[in-house]
Amino acid sequence: MAGIVVVFDFDKTILEVDSDNWVVDELDATAVFDQLLNTMPWNTLMDRMMTELHSKGKTTDDIANVLKKVPIHPQIITAVKAAHAFGCDLRIVSDANSFFIETILEHFGITECFSEINTNPSFIDEEGRLRISPYHDFRHGCKLCPPNMCKGMIIERIQREVDKKTMIYLGDGAGDYCPSLKLEAGDYVMPRKNFPVWELICENRDMVKAEIHEWSDGDEFAKILLHLIDEISTEVDDNQNINTNDCGTTARLFSLDCDFSTSTIPVHEALPQPLPAVPVRF
Numbered sequence: 111m112a113g114i115v116v117v118f119d120f121d122k123t124i125l126e127v128d129s130d131n132w133v134v135d136e137l138d139a140t141a142v143f144d145q146l147l148n149t150m151p152w153n154t155l156m157d158r159m160m161t162e163l164h165s166k167g168k169t170t171d172d173i174a175n176v177l178k179k180v181p182i183h184p185q186i187i188t189a190v191k192a193a194h195a196f197g198c199d200l201r202i203v204s205d206a207n208s209f210f211i212e213t214i215l216e217h218f219g220i221t222e223c224f225s226e227i228n229t230n231p232s233f234i235d236e237e238g239r240l241r242i243s244p245y246h247d248f249r250h251g252c253k254l255c256p257p258n259m260c261k262g263m264i265i266e267r268i269q270r271e272v273d274k275k276t277m278i279y280l281g282d283g284a285g286d287y288c289p290s291l292k293l294e295a296g297d298y299v300m301p302r303k304n305f306p307v308w309e310l311i312c313e314n315r316d317m318v319k320a321e322i323h324e325w326s327d328g329d330e331f332a333k334i335l336l337h338l339i340d341e342i343s344t345e346v347d348d349n350q351n352i353n354t355n356d357c358g359t360t361a362r363l364f365s366l367d368c369d370f371s372t373s374t375i376p377v378h379e380a381l382p383q384p385l386p387a388v389p390v391r392f
């Protein structure tokens with residue numbers, strides 16, 4: 111069953127928190143961050159913050175170690191693994207950076223679940239400092255998106271690549287609104303309830319062609335995502351008049367170690383506050 115592409119935002123979608131804020135706060139650089147916040151674009155600021163951390167003697171290992179402690183809901187990991195095992199094409203579109211995302215995915219053992227990570231490139235320079243670059247140059251021209259990344263343009267490229275597959279997009283931030291508008295009828299968008307993308311979609315429902323399914327926490331993320339995948343694949347099977355087996359598609363998907371009834375959540379020390387105060391993070 112390879113007819114479904116699931117595209118995930120990363121911060122406050124796969125993760126409970128924003129990885130940029132997490133690293134800055136955990137490495138005691140919040141005061142400098144707050145001071146610089148309104149003086150430059152977020153992506154430029156994060157590159158600058160890596161220099162600040164480096165000048166304070168923090169290494170990329172220190173950064174990796176705090177990234178490995180980031181809160182992530184266990185059912186989200188389970189759902190990602192189940193969707194991948196079921197044959198869905200999973201991709202990430204994120205305004206974080208490749209070092210943060212790769213470190214976290216590796217730590218939680220889900221790197222192989224994703225066919226593609228679209229994010230700001232990063233590298234470690236000769237002085238051992240993490241550098242973060244923009245994904246797009248600042249001339250992409252989309253007024254909805256931050257200057258370094260238009261997620262809508264990435265979605266359009268994926269749509270051209272995958273042709274007729276059904277797309278499910280999950281996100282929380284204002285930067286997830288543009289890609290939500292690019293989805294077609296028959297696609298699905300899963301905005302995180304009470305977060306900026308949800309507000310924007312609620313205010314502009316007529317602009318969104320995809321079917322909208324809101325979610326609030328990791329349990330709902332997992333249940334709704336797997337339910338949609340199940341529904342779409344059943345429809346495809348019906349349309350193609352394929353007899354699967356006695357268990358059917360539902361049994362196959364939900365047999366993949368997805369026991370939602372025993373969901374314990376050990377990692378909620380740092381729940382995000384909905385709708386953070388300005389300035390809004392894209």
Ligand SMILES: [Mg+2]
Binds near residue numbers: 119120122123282392
């Ligand atoms: Mg996000």
Ligand SMILES: [Zn+2]
Binds near residue numbers: 253260
């Ligand atoms: Zn855009």
